[in-house]
Amino acid sequence: xxxxxxxxxxxxxxxxxxxxxxxxxxxxxxxxxxxxxxxxxxxxxxxxxxxxxxxxxxxxxxxxxxxxxxxxxxxxxxxxxxxxxxxxxxxxxxxxxxxxxxxxxxxxxxxxxxxxxxxxxxxxxxxxxx
Amino acid sequence: xxxxxxxxxxxxxxxxxxxxxxxxxxxxxxxxxxxxxxxxxxxxxxxxxxxxxxxxxxxxxxxxxxxxxxxxx
Numbered sequence: 136x137x138x139x140x141x142x143x144x145x146x147x148x149x150x151x152x153x154x155x156x157x158x159x160x161x162x163x164x165x166x167x168x169x170x171x172x173x174x175x176x177x178x179x180x181x182x183x184x185x186x187x188x189x190x191x192x193x194x195x196x197x198x199x200x201x202x203x204x205x206x207x208x209x210x211x212x213x214x215x216x217x218x219x220x221x222x223x224x225x226x227x228x229x230x231x232x233x234x235x236x237x238x239x240x241x242x243x244x245x246x247x248x249x250x251x252x253x254x255x256x257x258x259x260x261x262x263x264x265x
Numbered sequence: 266x267x268x269x270x271x272x273x274x275x276x277x278x279x280x281x282x283x284x285x286x287x288x289x290x291x292x293x294x295x296x297x298x299x300x301x302x303x304x305x306x307x308x309x310x311x312x313x314x315x316x317x318x319x320x321x322x323x324x325x326x327x328x329x330x331x332x333x334x335x336x337x338x
Contacts, residue, residue, distance in 0.1 A: 138291075192290035193306050194297060 138188035145182065148175050207249055215242040267326040270299045273317040288312040 152175045159167040183190060221235025274284055285292045297303035314321045
């Protein structure tokens with residue numbers, strides 16, 4: 136399968152997933168979107184296995200790393216700031232306190248995952264260089 | 266960074282796609298390297314040089330201003 140076809144199928148699966156989710160949720164069914172998501176992920180995995188086109192290389196990996204770093208930074212800062220604001224508001228509006236604590240937890244969690252994975256890959260690279 | 270990839274490709278009658286397949290990267294990556302917009306890893310540079318029967322020294326001309334791994338914008 137050519138890369139263009141792979142990309143087309145990927146977009147079609149994404150669009151179908153989106154449509155199924157919107158329709159199911161609007162009808163009050165939450166199980167179908169979950170099943171559709173699992174089927175979609177499985178379909179994408181099979182597609183990537185079936186595709187003989189080269190889907191990634193060192194340039195794509197490098198770009199993905201840069202994009203992931205920006206995404207991580209933005210997400211960690213945004214959730215931390217929002218969490219702080221919600222916790223501060225929570226003194227007067229208790230409903231916000233839980234949301235603030237969850238956001239602060241998500242922010243700390245993402246920083247922890249970053250630190251652990253950085254250490255892991257650093258160690259792995261170090262082992263590979265010996 | 267300037268490269269002689271295009272010139273050597275023409276000499277061996279190779280398309281970007283052919284060279285990309287030979288060294289195991291996507292065609293776009295060869296295009297970016299040719300345009301000087303991406304600095305390849307040492308291994309990829311070595312593989313490209315091998316595929317074009319030349320050396321890394323002959324293939325790439327480094328300039329002092331090159332700092333980023335992604336090449337000049």
